[in-house]
Amino acid sequence: MSPPVILSARGLARHYAGPAGLVRALDGISLDIQAGELVGIFGPSGSGKSTFLMLAGLLETPSAGEVWLAGERVSQPGTDLDRLREVRRQKIGFVFQKANLIPFLTAAENVALSLELVDVAPAPVLAHGCRLLAALDLSHRADSLPARLSGGEQQRVAVARALANSPPLILADEPTAALDSVRGRQVMQLFRRIAASRGTAVAVVTHDTRSADLFDRRVHLEDGRLATRRQE
Numbered sequence: 001m002s003p004p005v006i007l008s009a010r011g012l013a014r015h016y017a018g019p020a021g022l023v024r025a026l027d028g029i030s031l032d033i034q035a036g037e038l039v040g041i042f043g044p045s046g047s048g049k050s051t052f053l054m055l056a057g058l059l060e061t062p063s064a065g066e067v068w069l070a071g072e073r074v075s076q077p078g079t080d081l082d083r084l085r086e087v088r089r090q091k092i093g094f095v096f097q098k099a100n101l102i103p104f105l106t107a108a109e110n111v112a113l114s115l116e117l118v119d120v121a122p123a124p125v126l127a128h129g130c131r132l133l134a135a136l137d138l139s140h141r142a143d144s145l146p147a148r149l150s151g152g153e154q155q156r157v158a159v160a161r162a163l164a165n166s167p168p169l170i171l172a173d174e175p176t177a178a179l180d181s182v183r184g185r186q187v188m189q190l191f192r193r194i195a196a197s198r199g200t201a202v203a204v205v206t207h208d209t210r211s212a213d214l215f216d217r218r219v220h221l222e223d224g225r226l227a228t229r230r231q232e
């Protein structure tokens, strides 16, 4: 039996009114990502990658189409953004180009903070943060402030933070763009490991072809559509 589909984008479109007419940032994308699958989303600048993540991540609603998460339709044109916020908090972890850690909190506290915000008591949450960091080979950094960490370590803490409430889906937007090739690959390997060991569905938008071998699947966007033949 194949693993369950976690993210299902069905005919997703997002149009904007621009000065020169309608901009079809996304023009009807259908894509399923299964539990445990690491998918790379490639494409030239302006092809719609970030727009896809905004819609799949429930930060915006589509002009047309639907987003399903773990078998439930959660977003379509006109869906209430407040409701999406709640679903997003429970089901999706985000990793961005910059780690954006809070500078006066330790690595473990940064991870814990996202759970404290959802009203879990501080002590168990901190222990959970430490466990997560240990699972990502960062226990020796748990008490360090972000300024003491390398860029790669900061990004791995950001990945731990995204995992804090065990979301079934991780969405990452250019997570290795600010890292050198060695550290970039370590972060990508971390996603690989998380998908395999936790069954998390992971979608990574990237221009970085150096770690392309780590993906289960690579898709390529062009002009807001999935390109059928060309792959990185």
Ligand SMILES: Nc1ncnc2c1ncn2[C@@H]1O[C@H](COP(=O)(O)OP(=O)(O)OP(=O)(O)O)[C@@H](O)[C@H]1O
Pocket: 016, 017, 018, 023, 024, 025, 026, 043, 044, 045, 046, 047, 048, 049, 050, 051, 052
């Ligand atoms: N809020 C907006 N209003 C108008 N046009 C937009 C808006 N957001 C995106 N676009 C346009 O939609 C298209 C797709 O943009 P998007 O940012 O998704 O591309 P991208 O593939 O992520 O690019 P990059 O690799 O440069 O980040 C572009 O032509 C962009 O200018």
